[in-house]
Amino acid sequence: MASNSIKKRTYIIPVGILLSLLCSLYLMSHATQSASQFNDIFSLLIIINIIGAVFLLGLLISNIRWLWQQFTKQAVGSRITARVVLLFFAISVVPTGIVFYFSSQLLHQSIDSWFDAEIDDAMQSSLTLSRRSLDNRTISLMKETRQLASQLENETDIFLSLTLAGLRAQTNASELTAFSKQGQIIATTNLDPGVLIPNTPDSSILSLAKQNHEFIGLEPSYDRGLIVRTIVEIKHTNPKRYLQAIYTVPEDIGDLASSVENAYTAYQEFSYLRDSLKFSFTLTLSLALIFSVLAASWAAFIFAKELVAPIRQLVEGTQAVAEGDYEKILKTNRQDELGFLINSFNAMTLRISSSRTEASDAQRNAEDQHAYLETVLSHLSNGVLGFDLELRLKTTNHGADQILEHPLTACIEFSLEEISNKCPELDAFTSLLINKFSANEKEWQHEFVFSINHQKKTLFLKGTPLYAADKTLSGYVLIFDDVTPIIQSQRNAAWSEVAQRLAHEIKNPLTPIQLSAERLQRKLHAQLDDDAKKILKKSTNTIVQQVDAMKSMVNDFSNFARPPQSKPQAISIGQLIADIADLYQGQVQHLNTAIDDQLPSTFADPVRLRQVLINLIKNAQEAIADIDGGEINISAKHQKDSDSIQICIADNGLGVDNSEIERIFEPYATTKEKGTGLGLAIVKKIIEEHGGTIIIKPITPQGANFIIQLPVTRP
Amino acid sequence: MLLRCCFNTRQLLATLVLLLASASCFAAEDQHITIRSASLSLQDKTYLLNAHIDYSLSDEAIKALHNGVTLTFNVDLSIIESRSWLWNKHLNNLSLPYQIKYHTLAETYQVSDTTNNLQHNFSSLSAALHALGTINDTPIHAITNDGASTVNGSLKAYLNIEALPLPMRPLAYITAGWYLRSDTFQWPLTQ
Numbered sequence: 090m091a092s093n094s095i096k097k098r099t100y101i102i103p104v105g106i107l108l109s110l111l112c113s114l115y116l117m118s119h120a121t122q123s124a125s126q127f128n129d130i131f132s133l134l135i136i137i138n139i140i141g142a143v144f145l146l147g148l149l150i151s152n153i154r155w156l157w158q159q160f161t162k163q164a165v166g167s168r169i170t171a172r173v174v175l176l177f178f179a180i181s182v183v184p185t186g187i188v189f190y191f192s193s194q195l196l197h198q199s200i201d202s203w204f205d206a207e208i209d210d211a212m213q214s215s216l217t218l219s220r221r222s223l224d225n226r227t228i229s230l231m232k233e234t235r236q237l238a239s240q241l242e243n244e245t246d247i248f249l250s251l252t253l254a255g256l257r258a259q260t261n262a263s264e265l266t267a268f269s270k271q272g273q274i275i276a277t278t279n280l281d282p283g284v285l286i287p288n289t290p291d292s293s294i295l296s297l298a299k300q301n302h303e304f305i306g307l308e309p310s311y312d313r314g315l316i317v318r319t320i321v322e323i324k325h326t327n328p329k330r331y332l333q334a335i336y337t338v339p340e341d342i343g344d345l346a347s348s349v350e351n352a353y354t355a356y357q358e359f360s361y362l363r364d365s366l367k368f369s370f371t372l373t374l375s376l377a378l379i380f381s382v383l384a385a386s387w388a389a390f391i392f393a394k395e396l397v398a399p400i401r402q403l404v405e406g407t408q409a410v411a412e413g414d415y416e417k418i419l420k421t422n423r424q425d426e427l428g429f430l431i432n433s434f435n436a437m438t439l440r441i442s443s444s445r446t447e448a449s450d451a452q453r454n455a456e457d458q459h460a461y462l463e464t465v466l467s468h469l470s471n472g473v474l475g476f477d478l479e480l481r482l483k484t485t486n487h488g489a490d491q492i493l494e495h496p497l498t499a500c501i502e503f504s505l506e507e508i509s510n511k512c513p514e515l516d517a518f519t520s521l522l523i524n525k526f527s528a529n530e531k532e533w534q535h536e537f538v539f540s541i542n543h544q545k546k547t548l549f550l551k552g553t554p555l556y557a558a559d560k561t562l563s564g565y566v567l568i569f570d571d572v573t574p575i576i577q578s579q580r581n582a583a584w585s586e587v588a589q590r591l592a593h594e595i596k597n598p599l600t601p602i603q604l605s606a607e608r609l610q611r612k613l614h615a616q617l618d619d620d621a622k623k624i625l626k627k628s629t630n631t632i633v634q635q636v637d638a639m640k641s642m643v644n645d646f647s648n649f650a651r652p653p654q655s656k657p658q659a660i661s662i663g664q665l666i667a668d669i670a671d672l673y674q675g676q677v678q679h680l681n682t683a684i685d686d687q688l689p690s691t692f693a694d695p696v697r698l699r700q701v702l703i704n705l706i707k708n709a710q711e712a713i714a715d716i717d718g719g720e721i722n723i724s725a726k727h728q729k730d731s732d733s734i735q736i737c738i739a740d741n742g743l744g745v746d747n748s749e750i751e752r753i754f755e756p757y758a759t760t761k762e763k764g765t766g767l768g769l770a771i772v773k774k775i776i777e778e779h780g781g782t783i784i785i786k787p788i789t790p791q792g793a794n795f796i797i798q799l800p801v802t803r804p
Numbered sequence: 805m806l807l808r809c810c811f812n813t814r815q816l817l818a819t820l821v822l823l824l825a826s827a828s829c830f831a832a833e834d835q836h837i838t839i840r841s842a843s844l845s846l847q848d849k850t851y852l853l854n855a856h857i858d859y860s861l862s863d864e865a866i867k868a869l870h871n872g873v874t875l876t877f878n879v880d881l882s883i884i885e886s887r888s889w890l891w892n893k894h895l896n897n898l899s900l901p902y903q904i905k906y907h908t909l910a911e912t913y914q915v916s917d918t919t920n921n922l923q924h925n926f927s928s929l930s931a932a933l934h935a936l937g938t939i940n941d942t943p944i945h946a947i948t949n950d951g952a953s954t955v956n957g958s959l960k961a962y963l964n965i966e967a968l969p970l971p972m973r974p975l976a977y978i979t980a981g982w983y984l985r986s987d988t989f990q991w992p993l994t995q
Contacts, residue, residue: 293927
C-alpha cells in the first residue's frame, strides 16, 4: 500500500549551505573594505565562494540533467516542473541581472568619479610644494655642512675624531660622520650617545658624492620623521675625506611633509588600484549574482519537486485506481491545498474500497444464499422449476430431473415449447404449464397424471408467480412432487385391507364347505347308483379342488396383507441365484446366468428373496412356454456408484403390452389365465421391504426384463 | 548522486589542473628571484643566516612600487631532515618578511627588515634590491639544534601576494608578472 509517499524534505542542508555561502559572500564583501579584519582571508573567501558557486552550478547542472531525463521519458510532472523552474529562473534572473547591470555601472562610475585630473594636479602640486619647501631648508643645511667641512680642512684623521664632537655641538646636525673615499668611517658623533652605528650612505649616494664632491638628500627616518643627509668633500685632506651631516627636519614641518607624502602616496596607490578595485567589486558583485541565480534555480528545482511530488503521487494513485487497485493510500503531511487534494483522494479511494467490500460481501452473501438454495433445491425430492415472464426455464433442480426423468438442467433458458420439442414425452406437462401460467392465476394446484418411460406417474403441481423486490411480477415458480408412491401405498393399503377381509371372510367357510362336500360324498356314496355316484364324486371333487384353490388364493391374500416377519441375514445373492437356477436347469430350455464374482454379501431375508426370484423365473418360464428357442437370462452385478446389486431376469417371451406395463405390479393385474394376480405385487412388496426397486422394461423385438436394484446392506 | 559527485569532482579536478598548468607557465617565465648562496653558521648557540639573493622585479611590480604599493618578499627558511624511506621531515620552518617601498617625497626606496626592525633608504632601485637580497649574519633564534644527523637548510624567496593591497590580490594570483618566486635552495648543514 502506498509504495511511494511524499518524502518529508529536510531543508537543513540546502539552507545551511546557502547561509554558509551567503556568510562567506558577506565576509568577502566586508573584506573589500580597507579597514576590515577579514583582509587576510580575502583570497580564501574568494576560493570558498568560487567553490560554492561551482557546487551550486554542479547542483544546477545535475538538476537540469535530471529534468531533461524526466522530460525525455515523459515522466509525470516533468512539464510542470520545467515550467516552474523556467518561471523561477526568469523571475530571478531578469531582476537580478538588471540590478547587477546597474550596480556594476554605478560602481564603475562611482570609482571613476573618485579620480579627477584636477585632484591629480592638486596632489602633485602639493607634493611639489612640499619638496620646494624642504629644498630651501636643505640648501641652508648644505651651506652649514660646507662650513663645517671647511673647518676640518687640512686635518688629520686623529684631529677629525677629536674635533667632530665639538663641531656637532655648534650645529643643528644630529649626527656627523667623517669617512674615507671607500666609505670607511673615520670618525662619527651623534646627538644620541646610545647610537653607536652611524647612518651610512649607500653605495649610490657615495658615488654621487664622490662624483659631485657633495650630496644632499631627503630621507625618511626610521621613526617616521624626515632627515636631511648632506655629504661634503673635506678639502685639502689626503687621503680624501668626506663629512656627512644628518639633520632632522623639525617635527612640525616633518609631520606636514609626511602628511602630504602619505596623502599623495595613498591617492597614487588608490589611483593605481582603480582597475583592481573595479575588478574586485565586480567579482564580489558577480559572485553575489551567481549565488542569487544559482540559489534561485536550486530553490526553483526544490520547490518544483515539492510541488510536483503530490501531483505525481495523485497521477500514480489515479492510474492505480484505474487499474483496479482501490487500496491505494497516498501519504502526506502537507496542510495546503495539495494536501487537501491528497486527503480527498484517500477519502475517495477509501469509500470506493469500502463500497467494493460491501458489494463484494453482498455478492458473497448472494452467492452463499444461492449456493444454499442450490443445495436445498438439489437435495429436495420435490421438483422445482423457475420461469421468467416469457416462460423460459431459469432454474431447475435435481428433484425435477428425477421426477420427470429428463435432464432439465440442459434446458436452461429454453422456453416451454422448446422443452416440449426436445422432450416429446413432456409435451402434456409443458402444455399444462403454459395453460396454467398463461391464465394469470395467482397460485394454483393441480394433480397431473402422465406416463413417462412406460411408467404412470401422478404429480402434484403447485404454481406460484414470482415477485421482485419492487413487487413487480418477474417470473413463475413451479413446485411439484411425485405422489405416485403415496397413491401406490394407499392402494396397497386398500388392497391389504381387502385381502385381509377376504382371507378372514372367505377362509372361515371354506373348511366347512370342504368337509361338507367330503361328508356328502361319504354319506351318499352308498345310496346312489353308479351314475349318480360318478356325478357326486365329480362334483364333490370339484368342490374340494375349488375350495383348495380358494384356500391357496386366500393364503396368498393373507400373505400379501400380512407378510411373515422378515429374518434378514448375511447372504450371497450370487449363491442364491445359482441355487435357484440349478432347480430350473432341467425345466427351461436355455437358462443362462451371469453372476459377478465380486458381488458383496448383503443383509436380506433369504426365504423371501428366494420367493422373489422363483416368482420371477416362474413368470419368465411361463412367458417362454409357448415359443421355440425361449431362453431366460439371469445376471447380477454390483453397481459401485450406488452401492447396490442389480439383478436382471430377462426372457424373450411374448412380453407385456405397454399399456399393461404401467400396472403390472398392481394386484390382479395379471394377463395370465391362472394365478392369483398377486405374484408380482408380492415381489414388488418384498423388494420394497428390502429398500430396493423393481421395474420392467420391454425387450426389442420381444421379451421383458425385470430389473431389481437391491441396496447392499452391511452388518 | 554518485554521478553528480563524479561530475563535481571532475569539474574540480579540471579547475585544479588548469590552475597548476597556469602556475607552471608562470614558473616557466623569466626567473625574477634567484638564490645565489645561502648558509647557516652557528655562533654563540645562535644560528646566523647569510644569503645572497638576486631580486629582479617585473614591470607590474615596479609600476606598483612606484605607485606607492609596498612589496613584501618572504624568505622562507626550513631545516629539513632527509629520510630514506619516508618523506623529509621539516624540523623548523621560519619565514622572514622583507619589505620594499618607494618614498615619493624623498624619492628613495625603503627596504625594511620587519623581523629585526631595520630600515634602510636607497636612492636607486638596484641598490635597494641588492640590499634586499643581502642577508648578512641575521640571527635565527627559532632554530635549535636537536642533534639530527642528516639535515639540510632550505631557502626560498617569493613575493607575498597576500600582503598586497586587497583589490590587487585576485588579479595578482592569475597574472604572470606577479609570480615572483625563487627555486628552493638547499644546502647541507654541518653540525
